[in-house]
Amino acid sequence: MQTKFEKIINGMYIDPLIFTQKFVKGCDVCICSGECCYYGVYIDKQEYEKIMSEKDKIIKYMDDSQTKSPENWFEEPQADNDFPSGIAVGTEVHNEKCVFLDKQGFCTLQKMALAEGEFKWKYKPLYCILFPLVISEGVLTVDDEHLNDMHYCSKLVNQISTVYDCCKNELKFLLGEKGFEELDIYHKEYFGKIDIDGSKIEAA
Ligand code: SF4
Ligand code: SF4
Structure with missing residues (x-):
């Protein structure tokens, strides 16, 4: 504690x-x-499952610097209590960057959400949003x-x-408007x- x-x-x-x-x-x-994405990232198992459920769509937004084989996207899951499910899954590195980073430095998961008219962080892992x-x-x-x-x-x-x-904006996303107001008061x-x-x- x-x-x-x-x-x-x-x-x-x-x-x-x-x-x-x-x-x-x-x-x-x-x-x-997008240098912070060069090393890959650990995400929650639920985020991993959400990404894998959209794999066919994600592939369409990848470029030739990325691997389009989903079996190469993630490491083996491992126990980690910092994640809500208690299980973390690391993204693999391909061409010296996270498998989801395109050659222009954009995250494919965010690029896809925007292209589909969805909320920009719909598929993006929380760690990546917050960094x-x-x-x-x-x-x-x-x-x-x-x-x-x-x-x-x-x-x-x-x-x-x-x-x-x-x-x-990231703090509002994490804490909600009410939580952020509380944080702003604490800041002052x-x-x-x-x-x-x-x-x-x-x-x-
Ligand atoms: S945190 Fe922002 S400025 Fe820093 S490397 Fe990542 S995207 Fe670039
Ligand atoms: S999932 Fe997206 S934001 Fe997160 S490290 Fe990979 S490319 Fe960067």
Whole structure:
């Protein structure tokens, strides 16, 4: 049980690092080529099943840099309590990128949803939607380990915003409007406790 963090929303502890971590103003795969997708991703078993149920359609949106053989898309499932079903499935890497990343740096799952007039994140795994946010051991925090590997969005010169400001839509998606309102209040409260030089004022 995590006790380090004071705020809980929707059963998740909130790491204030999400408010202070510097980040780019917005993702732009024309600049970064979707670099965060080069390593594949772990997704929940239910997300895996949803993707596989649409495999024939997904293949139509793939290009010649991707494998169109669904049996090559995923690793063996493994137990992982960070995922709602308790089982995680990793996407495979093909041509040095996630099997679902096309040669232009777009996620085929999102591309397909948009092309079909669906909600853009209908098929996209939660981890991918949230990055650089992550839920780890019940804490909503920043995946700083993966972020530090990036060549564009991890560079100070490009970090003119924060993860919180850049990822408000993702946070609304995760927490719902009510949960996000609660987070926004916590955000304001949190900065009410910060001195002008950025150091935290400890409660007396
Ligand atoms: S998180 Fe970084 S690497 Fe991934 S799409 Fe956004 S800017 Fe690009
Ligand atoms: S599933 Fe899509 S968003 Fe997630 S890592 Fe693969 S290409 Fe990137």
